[in-house]
Amino acid sequence: MSRRRPGTTGPGDLPGKGATTVTTEPTARDEPRALRGRALGALTAARARTALLTDAVDDGELTAQHSPLMSPLVWDLAHIGNQEEQWLLRTVGRKAALRPEIDSVYDAFEHPRATRPSLPLLPPGEARRYAAEVRERVLDVLDAAPLDGAGRLTEDSFAFGMIAQHEQQHDETMLITHQLRSGPAALSAPEPPAPAPGELPAAAEVLVPGGPFTMGTSTEPWALDNERPAHHRDVAPFFLDTTPVTCGAFRAFVEDGGYRDPRWWAAEGYAQIRRNGIEAPLFWSRDGAGWLRRRFGVTEPVPDGEPVLHVSWYEADAFARWAGRRLPTEAEWEKAARHDPATGRSRRFPWGDADPTPERANLGQRHLRPAPAGSFPEGASPLGVRQLVGDVWEWTASDFLPYPGFSAFPYREYSEVFFGSSYKVLRGGAFGVDPVACRGTFRNWDLPVRRQIFAGFRTARDV
Numbered sequence: 001m002s003r004r005r006p007g008t009t010g011p012g013d014l015p016g017k018g019a020t021t022v023t024t025e026p027t028a029r030d031e032p033r034a035l036r037g038r039a040l041g042a043l044t045a046a047r048a049r050t051a052l053l054t055d056a057v058d059d060g061e062l063t064a065q066h067s068p069l070m071s072p073l074v075w076d077l078a079h080i081g082n083q084e085e086q087w088l089l090r091t092v093g094r095k096a097a098l099r100p101e102i103d104s105v106y107d108a109f110e111h112p113r114a115t116r117p118s119l120p121l122l123p124p125g126e127a128r129r130y131a132a133e134v135r136e137r138v139l140d141v142l143d144a145a146p147l148d149g150a151g152r153l154t155e156d157s158f159a160f161g162m163i164a165q166h167e168q169q170h171d172e173t174m175l176i177t178h179q180l181r182s183g184p185a186a187l188s189a190p191e192p193p194a195p196a197p198g199e200l201p202a203a204a205e206v207l208v209p210g211g212p213f214t215m216g217t218s219t220e221p222w223a224l225d226n227e228r229p230a231h232h233r234d235v236a237p238f239f240l241d242t243t244p245v246t247c248g249a250f251r252a253f254v255e256d257g258g259y260r261d262p263r264w265w266a267a268e269g270y271a272q273i274r275r276n277g278i279e280a281p282l283f284w285s286r287d288g289a290g291w292l293r294r295r296f297g298v299t300e301p302v303p304d305g306e307p308v309l310h311v312s313w314y315e316a317d318a319f320a321r322w323a324g325r326r327l328p329t330e331a332e333w334e335k336a337a338r339h340d341p342a343t344g345r346s347r348r349f350p351w352g353d354a355d356p357t358p359e360r361a362n363l364g365q366r367h368l369r370p371a372p373a374g375s376f377p378e379g380a381s382p383l384g385v386r387q388l389v390g391d392v393w394e395w396t397a398s399d400f401l402p403y404p405g406f407s408a409f410p411y412r413e414y415s416e417v418f419f420g421s422s423y424k425v426l427r428g429g430a431f432g433v434d435p436v437a438c439r440g441t442f443r444n445w446d447l448p449v450r451r452q453i454f455a456g457f458r459t460a461r462d463v
Helices: 032-055 059-063 073-092 113-118 124-144 155-180 247-255 267-276 313-322 330-338
Strands: 205-208 211-215 231-235 238-241 284-287 290-295 298-301 393-400 420-427 444-446 460-462
Touching: 032 073, 032 124, 032 155, 059 073, 059 124, 073 124, 073 155, 205 330, 211 330, 231 330, 238 330, 247 313, 267 313, 313 393, 330 393, 330 420
Parallel strands: none
Antiparallel strands: 205 238, 211 231, 238 460, 284 290, 290 298, 393 420, 420 444
C-alpha cells in the first residue's frame, strides 16, 4: 500500500518526551464479529465512492492526466485493486496472485505521478473488472480470516481496515483530480448546512489550558503506525481560534499586499510564490474589485464566511505572521481536539468517543465544499472549538516525526520513509475524507508547497 501523496515548534512539542503506557485514552476494541461487519461496511462504502468518482467521467477523461501533480484516474482505480490483491488476497488469504505482472506498473514508489500516463495501464473496462474480481475474492477471505489474535495483520481486522482506508484516501485523491480537471462539472452535492445566528461561537478564540495529556493511541483498532503509541505530552497554555481561518480573513491579507511583503514569509516560501507568480490561494482569480474561485467546474464568488482552502503551508504560515499569530503545533492541535479537561482523558473525537455523524462534521464527500465557519456546534470540543474534524485539513507548525516508541507496521514505506523536516503535519480531515480515514489521532502530511489538497488552517498565540 502506498501513501496517497505523499515552522517553529511550540512548548512541549518535541519527540521523545515521556513515552509511557497510558490509561487515559478510550478503549475502542470490538468483538471479532462486529469488526468483521465493520470491515465489510468500510470496504463496501469505499468501493461505492470509487465507482461514483470514476463513473462520473468518460473513458477519455479516465485515462487523461489532468495535472502532472496527479495520476490518471484509471491508474488510481487499478492501483486500488492491486494493493487490495497484494495485502488481502496474497498476504492475508495466502492465495495465488491474480495479476503479478502489473505489480510494478501500480507501484507508487517506483513510478512518480508525472510519469504514470506513459505506463502500460489497464484500460478502464479491464481495470474495473480486475478491481471487482479482487473484491469478490477478498470477501471470501474476510469470511474465513481469524480476527482474534492469529497475527497482527488480522487481529481486529486491521488489514481490512487498512485497505479500506487506503481506498478512501485514493478517493480523496481522485476528488482532488476532479477539482483540477478542466471542463464542465462532473460531480454535484447539496450545500452544507449553515449555523443559525444563535449557534455561532461566542468567542473568536479560546484558552487551552496547559499541562499533560494523552497523545496518539494504542487501542484504536485501525490506527496506522504513525498514530502509535499513546504517550504523555506536555504543552504550555495557549490560545486557539474557535474556527478555521475564513476566505474573508485571508482576503484581507491578500489585499493588504501580504503576497508581496517578504516580512511575513519563510525565505523558501517567498521564493516559491515569486517564482510561480502566486498572489492568492489556488483557484482564486481577480474579478474587478473582488475575487472568484473555481470549484469542481463551477466559477463562483469567493465566499467570505467559508474556511479558506487550497493554501500551502507557506501561505498559512505567512498569514499567521501577518495577523500577529502562529500556526499551532501538532501537539497543541491534538490537545485542543481530544483532551477533556473535566475528566483528564483523551477522547477519540472532539465531541466524545462516538463516530462522526452529519450533525457533527462535514466528511465523506456529502458536500463538495467546507461548511461556513462556526458550523456543527454538536461537533465542538469541550472548550467550544468548532470544525476540528472535517471541512478542511489544517496545517500545523510541526514537521512529520515519529512518536516516542514508534514501530513501522506493516511496512516502512507507509510512514517511516517520510519522517523528517521535508514534510509538515496536517490534522483533522476535510470534506473529501471518509470517516473511516479520519479520527482525532489521524496524521496527514505533505510538502509545505502543496496547494491542490483540501487544506486550510487555524491560528494560535502564546499566553
